[in-house]
Amino acid sequence: MIEVKNLVKRYGNHLALDNVSFTIEKGEVVGFLGPNGAGKSTTMNIITGYLSSTEGEVLVDGLSVLDNPEKAKQKIGYLPEIPPLYTDMTVNEYLSFVCDLKKVPMSQKAEMITRITKQVRINDVRKRLIRNLSKGYKQRVGIAQALIGQPELLILDEPTVGLDPKQITEVRDLIKNLSEDHTLIISSHILAEVQAVCDRVIIINRGRIVAEDTPDNLAKTAVKSNKLELRIKGSKNDVLNGISQLPGIKFAEIVRIREEGAVDVNVETEEEADVREAIFNFCSENHYPILMMKTSEVNLEDIFLQITGEREAKRA
Amino acid sequence: MRAVYLKELRSYFTTPLGYVFMAFMLVLFGIYFMLYGLIYQNADYSYVLDAVTMLILFALPLLTMRMFSEEMKNKTDQLLFTSPVKIWKIVMGKYLAALTLFTLALVITMFQPIALSALGGSVPIQKVAGGYIGFFLYGCCFTAIGMLISSATENQLVAAIASIGVFMLIFLLDGIATMLPSTRAFALGVIIIAVLIVAFLIYRAVRDIYVTGIVGVVGIGAAVLLFFFVPSLYDNLLVNVADWCSLVIRYSDFYTGVFDFSNVVFYVSFTVFIVFLTIQVIEKRRWS
Structure with a gap:
């Protein structure tokens, strides 16, 4: 569906994108992840033809956005970071204008607007001025705008940014619905969002792709050391010293004391080492009751920080 | 549209x-x-x-x-x-x-x-x-x-x-x-400055020092040659140009x-x- 080949974008001397390439198959839902200023929006703006790349090319269904802009753009629905709304229009007027802009035939216009406003649930505000709508509604009008013309590919740039928690869930549900019959690219710096809907994650930092995999695989491969959280009843130093000396343990530290007479210890083990039994045996020998033992869950946040952090450390 | x-x-x-x-x-x-x-x-x-x-x-x-x-x-x-x-x-x-x-x-x-x-x-x-x-x-x-x-x-x-x-x-x-002064020399000066500005704009657009150089040298050369061979062209030149455009x-x-x-x-x-x-x-x- 989309082929991005060796994109380079320079702003003067600043290198915003450095040789970015990836392909996206039909029907895939891809998350674009990265800190602010990593080049997510720039990439999306180039795919949609708003910006031109300094080098490289983008093919949408085999059509170059540069050489064949009208046809390529017709296949893309784009919600930029700031929804491009004319605030002095009503929702109806706005969507009707977008229909004209995207060359929707007159006969299908009314039907299409009705269907889309139902789908994104803005039916009740169709006659209101966009200026007076809440942020969540504005965002959904933005999504409605992207859906007009039935594009196969939807590109949503940070669709939930600046919304309240309830609106975030609503927009996420909407995105999930859309993912059933669209190819989707979503950018975000919130990882849970990407984790929830995406088949594949592309992590981008400082204009380069630093990782690309399914959310699950990323979780498996990226985190090399296992972490355990323990709560053990016993004196602080004895527990810590004893655990630190067990084989397979890289590092142990006391985090805090939550319960009277017990300590919370975080343990990092060497790769592939399962130390849970050893810890149990040590504790039972010394009569330190284990009140809690769990492996820390690895989330994308860790992976993300790890990957982007490592690169930066290497650079430095 | x-x-x-x-x-x-x-x-x-x-x-x-x-x-x-x-x-x-x-x-x-x-x-x-x-x-x-x-x-x-x-x-x-x-x-x-x-x-x-x-x-x-x-x-x-x-x-x-x-x-x-x-x-x-x-x-x-x-x-x-x-x-x-x-x-x-x-x-x-x-x-x-x-x-x-x-x-x-x-x-x-x-x-x-x-x-x-x-x-x-x-x-x-x-x-x-x-x-x-x-x-x-x-x-x-x-x-x-x-x-x-x-x-x-x-x-x-x-x-x-x-x-x-x-x-x-x-x-x-x-x-x-x-x-403005209506002397021929002043008109020549203005033309040369105009050529330099055009050359600079061309440089900004194409970032090619050779193209810019050629345009600049040819432009200024032509202006100077005309100044010596057809000096009457420079009489009231600025006023004429301004009136024309x-x-x-x-x-x-x-x-x-x-x-x-x-x-x-x-x-x-x-x-x-x-x-x-x-x-x-x-x-x-x-x-x-």
Whole structure:
């Protein structure tokens, strides 16, 4: 569906994108992840033809956005970071204008607007001025705008940014619905969002792709050391010293004391080492009751920080 | 193009801007009509068309300042330029909408000479009709310049004030030229500076030092050679050039009753050139 080949974008001397390439198959839902200023929006703006790349090319269904802009753009629905709304229009007027802009035939216009406003649930505000709508509604009008013309590919740039928690869930549900019959690219710096809907994650930092995999695989491969959280009843130093000396343990530290007479210890083990039994045996020998033992869950946040952090450390 | 045109036209009337512009035009024409037509009892309406030429330049930025600045500020240009519509069509849609409003105001003022004529005044119809055609072309040019300036900044106020500044400069251009020294050497100096500016702009656009060098050397060389072999060319050169490309002097032909077709060609090609530049400015932004 989309082929991005060796994109380079320079702003003067600043290198915003450095040789970015990836392909996206039909029907895939891809998350674009990265800190602010990593080049997510720039990439999306180039795919949609708003910006031109300094080098490289983008093919949408085999059509170059540069050489064949009208046809390529017709296949893309784009919600930029700031929804491009004319605030002095009503929702109806706005969507009707977008229909004209995207060359929707007159006969299908009314039907299409009705269907889309139902789908994104803005039916009740169709006659209101966009200026007076809440942020969540504005965002959904933005999504409605992207859906007009039935594009196969939807590109949503940070669709939930600046919304309240309830609106975030609503927009996420909407995105999930859309993912059933669209190819989707979503950018975000919130990882849970990407984790929830995406088949594949592309992590981008400082204009380069630093990782690309399914959310699950990323979780498996990226985190090399296992972490355990323990709560053990016993004196602080004895527990810590004893655990630190067990084989397979890289590092142990006391985090805090939550319960009277017990300590919370975080343990990092060497790769592939399962130390849970050893810890149990040590504790039972010394009569330190284990009140809690769990492996820390690895989330994308860790992976993300790890990957982007490592690169930066290497650079430095 | 139609979608953008209709949207622009509607936005002139859903915001106060369109009304303010029309009111400004009508008040302006009304004042001079009152002065010449009613108080001085002069049925020659071309006096009015002459009198408003400068003041109208304060009204036109009202139409043009928001054309692209507002879109860029609100990021709605992302919708326009990612939609399957060619950029020149978007620019033309916007330009024609502004022009429609200008024309509409102009058509309303036509009631004044018509009323004069109906009330028995001897209105010189050909002269006034020519004046209107000239005034329309004059407006086309300045509207295009205002649009060009609007495409260069995302601040509407900056666009408006810069437009007024540039309009004034163009308006006073021939006056300024007559104030400058008329010696041949001074004219040569100005030409050389102009060649250097053009060379610099070329360098900015293509970033090729050789092309820039060739243009600069050839330009300055030609100017200097002409200075020595055809020195008479430099007599009054600046004034002649300023007069030739003055939008104002050419307009005076129209309302004084001279209908020179070359003036029409000049105005139309000037407008086309500025609209073309606007398209280039917008294209260029995608690349930078």
